Amino acid sequence: MSGGLPNILSLALLLSLVYLFVAVVLAIMRLTDKSGQEMARRIDQVTRGEGLGLDLGDIEKKHELSGLRWLDVFLARHAWSGRMDKVLNQADIKAPLGIFVLLSLVFGVTGYLGSSLYVGNPLVCLGVAVVLGSLPFKWVGMRKAKRMGDFERQLPEALELVGRALRAGHTFTSGMGMVVSEFADPIRTEFQTTLEEINFGLGVTVALDNLMERVDCPDLAFFVVSVKIQNESGGNLAEIISNISALIRERFKLKGRIQVLSAEGRMAAWVLCLLPFGVGGVVQLLNPGYLNLLFSDPIGLIMTYVVFGLMTVGLLVIRKMIRIEV
Known part of the structure; x- marks a missing residue:
C-alpha cells in the first residue's frame, strides 16, 4: 500500500500538469488570435474614409491550421495536415487542426509517463502512448463518419424532392433551395453552400464538383x-434524379441486409479481442502476481508478443471478411 501511494500521487501530479499545459495553450491561442482586432481596425478605417485603396489581396482571409504561428508553419509544410483539415471540415468541427495535434501529443506523453509508473516495459508504455495519442483523431473520425452517414441517409429523399420540383416546373436551383428550407443538417448546410456558390456566379457543374469534394459520400457522385452529363447532352433531368434516388434506396436495403448477415462476425471479433484481456484482468485480480512471469521472463515476453501478433492478424482477417463493399 505504501508503494502504491507515491505512484498515485505521481499520476495525479502528472494529470495536473497536463491540464495546466492545455489551459496555457488555449490561453495563448486566445491572446494571439488577432483576427477580431484586425477586422475591427479595418472597419474603423473604412468608417473614417481611410484605407479604401487597399489591395483586395491584402484583406483576403487566410486559412490557419493553428492559432500558434510556429505550429501553423510546421503543419503547413506537411501534406497530411491538408488532408486532416479536410476531415475536420467534413466533421463540421470549427476548432483548428493545431488543437488536436497538441491534444494528441499531451495524451501520448501522459499515457507513456503514466503507464511507466506501473509497467517497466517500454514497448507496453509506447503502445499505451500510441492508443491515447490517437484518441483525438479517432473522435474526429467518428464525428466525420456520423455526419457523412446522416448526409447519405438524407440524400435519397432530398433528390426525390429535387425531382418533384423539376416536374412541377421549377428550376434545378429552386429544387435545391427547397432542400435547404425543408431538410436539416448536414445536407441543408452543404446544399446551401452550393447554392451560394451558384448565386455568386460559379457554374453549376463547378459548384457540384465542390460539393462532391466537401462531402465524402460515394452516392453523391452518381448525382453530380x-x-x-445532362447539362452537356440533354435529357429529362427529373427522371434521371428520380432513378438515382431509387438506386440509392436499393443500395441502402442491400447494405442493411449485409449488416445483418455480418453481425455474427462482428460480435465474434469483439469477443475474441476482449476475452483475453478480460480473463487476464480477472486472474490478476484473484491471484495478484500470477501473470508477472509473462512480462519479466524473456520466454514469457516472446510468448506475449507472439500472442498479440496472432490476435492482430486474426482481427484483420475477420475485418476483411465482414467488410463487404456495395
Missing part, C-alpha cells in the same frame, strides 16, 4: 455526374 448525372447532372453534368
Whole structure:
C-alpha cells in the first residue's frame, strides 16, 4: 500500500500538469488570435474614409491550421495536415487542426509517463502512448463518419424532392433551395453552400464538383455526374434524379441486409479481442502476481508478443471478411 501511494500521487501530479499545459495553450491561442482586432481596425478605417485603396489581396482571409504561428508553419509544410483539415471540415468541427495535434501529443506523453509508473516495459508504455495519442483523431473520425452517414441517409429523399420540383416546373436551383428550407443538417448546410456558390456566379457543374469534394459520400457522385452529363447532352433531368434516388434506396436495403448477415462476425471479433484481456484482468485480480512471469521472463515476453501478433492478424482477417463493399 505504501508503494502504491507515491505512484498515485505521481499520476495525479502528472494529470495536473497536463491540464495546466492545455489551459496555457488555449490561453495563448486566445491572446494571439488577432483576427477580431484586425477586422475591427479595418472597419474603423473604412468608417473614417481611410484605407479604401487597399489591395483586395491584402484583406483576403487566410486559412490557419493553428492559432500558434510556429505550429501553423510546421503543419503547413506537411501534406497530411491538408488532408486532416479536410476531415475536420467534413466533421463540421470549427476548432483548428493545431488543437488536436497538441491534444494528441499531451495524451501520448501522459499515457507513456503514466503507464511507466506501473509497467517497466517500454514497448507496453509506447503502445499505451500510441492508443491515447490517437484518441483525438479517432473522435474526429467518428464525428466525420456520423455526419457523412446522416448526409447519405438524407440524400435519397432530398433528390426525390429535387425531382418533384423539376416536374412541377421549377428550376434545378429552386429544387435545391427547397432542400435547404425543408431538410436539416448536414445536407441543408452543404446544399446551401452550393447554392451560394451558384448565386455568386460559379457554374453549376463547378459548384457540384465542390460539393462532391466537401462531402465524402460515394452516392453523391452518381448525382453530380448525372447532372453534368445532362447539362452537356440533354435529357429529362427529373427522371434521371428520380432513378438515382431509387438506386440509392436499393443500395441502402442491400447494405442493411449485409449488416445483418455480418453481425455474427462482428460480435465474434469483439469477443475474441476482449476475452483475453478480460480473463487476464480477472486472474490478476484473484491471484495478484500470477501473470508477472509473462512480462519479466524473456520466454514469457516472446510468448506475449507472439500472442498479440496472432490476435492482430486474426482481427484483420475477420475485418476483411465482414467488410463487404456495395
